[in-house]
Structures are given as C-alpha cells and as structure tokens.
Amino acid sequence: MMLAWVTAQDGIGIHLNEGEPLDNRIEAAKGGDRRALARLLTSIENGELRFSEPHSDGSEWKILALTGPPGVGKSCLLDRMLHEWVDHGLRVAVLAVDPSSPRSGGALLGDRVRMSVVDDDIKKKSVYLRSVATRKTSGSVPLVVRDMAFCLLQVGWDKVIIETVGAGQSEVRCAAVADRIVLVEGPARGDGVQAEKAGLLELADAVIVNKSDLDGAQRHANELRESLHLGHEDAPDVHLVSALYGDGVAEASSMLLTLEQSMRAGRARWRERLLSHHERLLLEHPEFDSLLMKIEEGLMSFEDAYAQLRDGNE
Numbered sequence: 597m598m599l600a601w602v603t604a605q606d607g608i609g610i611h612l613n614e615g616e617p618l619d620n621r622i623e624a625a626k627g628g629d630r631r632a633l634a635r636l637l638t639s640i641e642n643g644e645l646r647f648s649e650p651h652s653d654g655s656e657w658k659i660l661a662l663t664g665p666p667g668v669g670k671s672c673l674l675d676r677m678l679h680e681w682v683d684h685g686l687r688v689a690v691l692a693v694d695p696s697s698p699r700s701g702g703a704l705l706g707d708r709v710r711m712s713v714v715d716d717d718i719k720k721k722s723v724y725l726r727s728v729a730t731r732k733t734s735g736s737v738p739l740v741v742r743d744m745a746f747c748l749l750q751v752g753w754d755k756v757i758i759e760t761v762g763a764g765q766s767e768v769r770c771a772a773v774a775d776r777i778v779l780v781e782g783p784a785r786g787d788g789v790q791a792e793k794a795g796l797l798e799l800a801d802a803v804i805v806n807k808s809d810l811d812g813a814q815r816h817a818n819e820l821r822e823s824l825h826l827g828h829e830d831a832p833d834v835h836l837v838s839a840l841y842g843d844g845v846a847e848a849s850s851m852l853l854t855l856e857q858s859m860r861a862g863r864a865r866w867r868e869r870l871l872s873h874h875e876r877l878l879l880e881h882p883e884f885d886s887l888l889m890k891i892e893e894g895l896m897s898f899e900d901a902y903a904q905l906r907d908g909n910e
C-alpha cells in the first residue's frame with residue numbers, strides 16, 4: 597500500500613491507488629467538491645494518506661474536541677452551536693468519532709440525533725459532517741482523527757469540531773489531538789464525578805453541564821466546580837446549558853470561540869499526544885504482526901520483540 601504525505605505546502609503529484617492525482621483531489625476539495633473531500637478523508641481512514649499540521653499563527657484555536665459520557669447531549673448541543681457559529685460567518689466541519697459501542701450500533705452521525713443545521717439550505721453550505729468509523733481504521737485512531745482534521749483545515753474549513761464519547765483511553769486521546777477540549781456533562785447520576793476517573797477533567801479547558809432543565813444539573817455543576825478547584829488555581833469555568841430549550845447556548849457558543857487553553861490541561865494533553873505517537877510508531881513497524889506472532893508462539897521474548905520494534909523506529 598502506498599502512503600502519501602501532504603504537507604502545508606502541498607501540491608505534490610502523488611497518485612493514490614485509484615490513479616487520480618492527489619493534488620487534483622485536493623484542489624477539488626478546496627473548491628467545495630464534497631465528494632473529493634470525502635474520498636480524501638477515506639484515504640486517511642484507510643491509512644493511505646497523511647496530512648501535516650497547517651500553518652497557524654496560534655492566536656485562535658482550529659480544532660476543538662467536545663467530549664463527555666454517552667447521551668449527555670453533545671450532538672444536540674453541537675447542533676445548536678453550529679447554528680450560532682455559522683451565523684457568525686464560520687465554516688465548521690464536524691468529525692464524530694463513532695464510539696463503536698453497542699449503544700450506537702456503529703450508526704452514522706445523524707442517525708442518532710438529526711442535526712437540524714443541515715436542514716437549512718443556506719446554513720448547510722457552511723457545515724460538513726463526517727463520522728469516523730474507528731473499527732475500520734488500522735493504526736492509531738487518534739492520529740487518524742488528527743490527520744482528518746488537518747485535511748479539513750487545509751482544504752479551507754475554518755474550524756474542526758471532534759465529537760467523541762469520553763469513555764475509553766482511545767477516545768481520551770482523540771480529544772487530546774484538539775487545540776481545546778470541552779467536557780460536556782449531564783445532571784448528577786449519584787456516582788460522583790466520573791470524568792475525574794476517566795482523566796477527562798484534567799484535560800478540559802472548559803466544562804459544560806447540559807440538561808439544565810432537569811433535576812441534578814445544578815448539583816452536578818457544583819460538584820464539578822468543587823473537584824476542579826481542589827488544588828488548582830486556573831480551574832476551567834463550568835457553564836450550565838439546556839441544548840433542548842436553548843438556555844445558555846448563545847453564551848456558551850461565544851465563550852467557546854474565544855476559549856483560551858488552560859495551562860493545567862496543556863501538560864496532560866502533551867502526555868496523551870506523546871503516547872499516541874509512540875503507539876503509531878509501534879503499530880506501523882513493518883515487523884509488528886510477525887513479532888506479535890513470535891511472542892505468541894513462544895519463539896521470542898516480549899522484551900526482545902519490544903526492543904526490536906522500538907529500535908527499528910529510531
């Protein structure tokens with residue numbers, strides 16, 4: 597399989613497997629051809645194509661992750677916020693990381709919650725929705741998501757939002773590829789602050805408690821503030837909203853546009869990014885599968901196999 601690289605300068609004349617020059621496809625995607633864009637993203641998903649980070653002066657975020665437990669209302673909230681951001685003149689792409697959970701059954705984005713923003717003939721031109729089927733990707737899921745976000749930015753989208761269920765480590769790492777991380781929570785469920793256990797709270801630049809129309813939302817916001825302030829001075833703000841009724845959504849949408857990175861979250865984020873890269877290096881070693889088999893068959897020790905994987909990448 598051929599692996600093509602696209603750097604910020606792009607314009608490289610590499611052909612993907614289907615024979616069409618890559619730069620044609622990039623130009624088409626830049627010109628608004630959504631089919632060309634979808635095919636670029638699929639090539640990234642299939643491990644045939646990578647994008648490097650577009651140049652940015654770093655003054656504003658480009659990629660934001662919305663993460664939180666299943667069913668807290670991330671998609672509903674995002675739908676509301678997309679309306680606001682598009683009104684603001686932004687073109688926003690969404691990557692929904694399919695959690696591959698039995699709950700969703702691997703449903704495509706939009707099958708679970710219908711995004712109303714795409715029903716608007718004008719607004720839908722400024723929105724691009726794509727789900728990332730993590731079961732299909734070979735290699736490191738977080739880095740595939742990251743490259744897809746870089747691709748979207750390079751072909752001209754202003755902002756990329758990654759929606760991911762904050763359940764497993766891979767999902768936490770998907771969030772960590774973003775410039776900003778927003779944790780979405782729901783009303784208190786009586787089992788304490790789960791986000792703390794999942795390591796999500798330490799990554800968050802802001803926290804939004806959704807479903808303020810339901811009992812326990814205010815209480816959970818208070819619990820979160822308490823956890824966040826334990827031993828930290830620059831704790832992220834906790835906002836209460838109702839995606840269902842729209843309360844607090846306009847404020848939260850504009851707050852997010854100017855959200856700064858919290859110093860505290862920076863370190864945790866770099867840690868997750870380093871781990872993702874390490875994982876990719878190991879997974880992409882040409883001998884990965886054969887070394888795995890040798891360990892399994894007792895032909896090689898774990899230590900020797902690991903040393904070979906690691907050294908081969910230096």
Ligand SMILES: Nc1nc2c(ncn2[C@@H]2O[C@H](COP(=O)(O)OP(=O)(O)OP(=O)(O)O)[C@@H](O)[C@H]2O)c(=O)[nH]1
Nearest residue numbers: 665666667668669670671672709761807838839840
């Ligand atoms: N009462 C109430 N219900 C809400 C609110 N926001 C979303 N919901 C409901 O919560 C359910 C889940 O909403 P989603 O937006 O799909 O939640 P999600 O976090 O994206 O879910 P996953 O992507 O499956 O993790 C839906 O039935 C929504 O109608 C809210 O503010 N108040």
Ligand SMILES: [Mg+2]
Nearest residue numbers: 670671708759
């Ligand atoms: Mg969702």
